[in-house]
Amino acid sequence: KYRLKYILKLPGFGSKNEDALNFGSFIHKIFELGYKEKDMKSLLRIAEQERATYKVPFRDNDRMKSCLENFIIWNQGLGETMSTEQVVNVPMDEKHDINFIGVIDRVIKGSDGGYLVIDYKTSKREKKKKTLMDDNQLKGYAWAIHKLYDVPYNKIYCAHYYPVTGNFVAVKFSKFQIDRWKKVQTEKVWRIRKKKKDEFWAQENVFCDWCEYKEACPRFESESVVCQRIDEQKALKKAQKS
Ligand code: SF4
Numbered sequence: 488k489y490r491l492k493y494i495l496k497l498p499g500f501g502s503k504n505e506d507a508l509n510f511g512s513f514i515h516k517i518f519e520l521g522y523k524e525k526d527m528k529s530l531l532r533i534a535e536q537e538r539a540t541y542k543v544p545f546r547d548n549d550r551m552k553s554c555l556e557n558f559i560i561w562n563q564g565l566g567e568t569m570s571t572e573q574v575v576n577v578p579m580d581e582k583h584d585i586n587f588i589g590v591i592d593r594v595i596k597g598s599d600g601g602y603l604v605i606d607y608k609t610s611k612r613e614k615k616k617k618t619l620m621d622d623n624q625l626k627g628y629a630w631a632i633h634k635l636y637d638v639p640y641n642k643i644y645c646a647h648y649y650p651v652t653g654n655f656v657a658v659k660f661s662k663f664q665i666d667r668w669k670k671v672q673t674e675k676v677w678r679i680r681k682k683k684k685d686e687f688w689a690q691e692n693v694f695c696d697w698c699e700y701k702e703a704c705p706r707f708e709s710e711s712v713v714c715q716r717i718d719e720q721k722a723l724k725k726a727q728k729s
Pocket of ligand 1: 488489689690691692694695696698699700701704705706
């Protein structure tokens with residue numbers, strides 16, 4: 488994927504989970520625009536405005552409605568919203584230009600000065616507290632909030648909110664856990680930096696079913712198919728330019 492996307496800059500092939508990706512982005516957008524709304528009617532109006540952009544089929548209506556109903560109830564009890572879809576870019580090692588970059592779905596400030604970082608998840612697989620304690624994305628968010636808002640780790644909760652079921656799972660990280668996370672991530676950056684561009688072998692992983700380059704991936708296709716598909720994408724790229 489790295490070679491196809493960033494070196495050859497070829498267009499992707501789409502993903503067989505594209506519908507799920509679109510549905511997730513659609514729900515995120517409704518929550519981003521409608522976090523102040525208090526009734527279903529207003530959220531449904533936003534959904535209708537956004538539906539065409541995310542190509543969400545009408546068969547997904549029931550799932551969408553339960554997400555919105557759950558959201559209305561859950562949203563009522565939250566504190567002050569500090570941001571939605573906040574882009575964060577926080578240096579981890581300024582001298583060597585290593586930054587943590589991410590987009591946080593929502594940041595809430597409680598009346599006690601604590602922060603709640605929320606990541607909306609529309610996938611079917613929900614994580615338990617124990618698994619979330621190992622979540623690198625949430626650790627990064629905790630680090631970013633700690634730096635940006637100058638708040639101690641014991642006042643930062645990081646959570647997954649699953650609107651399909653209404654489940655909410657929150658965890659807190661210690662300074663020790665975040666320091667360890669930073670060390671491991673920084674070492675990973677150096678390992679990647681030391682590699683040569685042709686040392687990025689395709690490695691099968693949990694995200695392969697979401698990968699838009701899977702159709703030209705040597706882990707899943709023969710060499711001849713990979714070559715043929717790359718040639719086709721090169722031709723497509725050329726045609727798109729002209
Ligand atoms: S399908 Fe998986 S292994 Fe292949 S390029 Fe995509 S992410 Fe990498």
